[in-house]
Amino acid sequence: MVRWRNRAMLPTATGGGCMSDTRVAHDDWAAAPTLPTRHPGKNHTMSRLDSFIRRMQAQRACIDAAATQLNGLQGPVLELGLGNGRTYDHLRERFPDRPIFVFERQVAAHPDCIPPDHFLRQGELRDTIPAFAAEGQPGAALIHADVGSGDKGASGQLAADLAPHWARILAPGGFLASDQAVDQPGLDPWPMPEGVDPGRYHLYRRSA
Numbered sequence: 001m002v003r004w005r006n007r008a009m010l011p012t013a014t015g016g017g018c019m020s021d022t023r024v025a026h027d028d029w030a031a032a033p034t035l036p037t038r039h040p041g042k043n044h045t046m047s048r049l050d051s052f053i054r055r056m057q058a059q060r061a062c063i064d065a066a067a068t069q070l071n072g073l074q075g076p077v078l079e080l081g082l083g084n085g086r087t088y089d090h091l092r093e094r095f096p097d098r099p100i101f102v103f104e105r106q107v108a109a110h111p112d113c114i115p116p117d118h119f120l121r122q123g124e125l126r127d128t129i130p131a132f133a134a135e136g137q138p139g140a141a142l143i144h145a146d147v148g149s150g151d152k153g154a155s156g157q158l159a160a161d162l163a164p165h166w167a168r169i170l171a172p173g174g175f176l177a178s179d180q181a182v183d184q185p186g187l188d189p190w191p192m193p194e195g196v197d198p199g200r201y202h203l204y205r206r207s208a
């Protein structure tokens with residue numbers, strides 16, 4: 001028997017039901033007969049948790065795949081988007097002997113994951129990346145760019161604006177691992193590592 005104790009709390013056909021009221025028992029919810037969906041707003045097939053985990057796995061797999069392809073290629077590594085420093089820490093582990101330059105507008109990483117000042121380029125990427133290209137550093141072996149935000153259009157545009165600089169900064173044979181797809185002459189798409197769905201992360205190799 002359905003025993004709604006508080007009719008005002010019933011979810012409606014258009015969604016928006018509130019289940020925070022502890023007066024509505026869980027078995028009542030499960031027994032509700034005519035609801036179009038039990039969880040309004042849950043229209044996607046993969047949970048956000050699963051999607052996040054797969055993105056992290058893809059990110060790591062792409063960085064690791066690029067690392068195995070560098071062979072004797074010299075040059076620094078660039079980390080674009082420090083965030084809380086997770087991937088920077090991974091890069092430090094994978095590339096203990098290379099300089100790692102880090103680009104970030106506002107440093108707010110885990111205290112253990114803050115790069116030394118001389119490897120940090122703080123500011124807007126549209127300023128700091130062209131400035132770095134003009135520094136005359138050796139060609140980079142790897143650029144890891146994780147600069148996406150919740151705004152898909154803005155993130156794509158940022159990557160499109162930066163891609164010509166990435167092609168200049170990378171050494172021939174160097175790799176770009178990116179959360180955004182780019183279509184840039186000189187950056188050739190590279191196959192995804194096994195187990196990574198196409199489109200989840202992106203790998204490119206700087207043509208010779």
Ligand SMILES: C[S@@+](CC[C@H](N)C(=O)[O-])C[C@H]1O[C@@H](n2cnc3c(N)ncnc32)[C@H](O)[C@@H]1O
Pocket residue numbers: 080081082083084085086087088103104105106123124125126146147148158
């Ligand atoms: C998704 S987070 C990076 C997460 C990082 N890979 C990690 O493992 O913690 C993206 C970072 O890029 C930075 N960022 C995004 N757009 C930027 C821009 N235009 N200039 C400088 N930094 C930017 C943000 O401040 C943010 O810290």
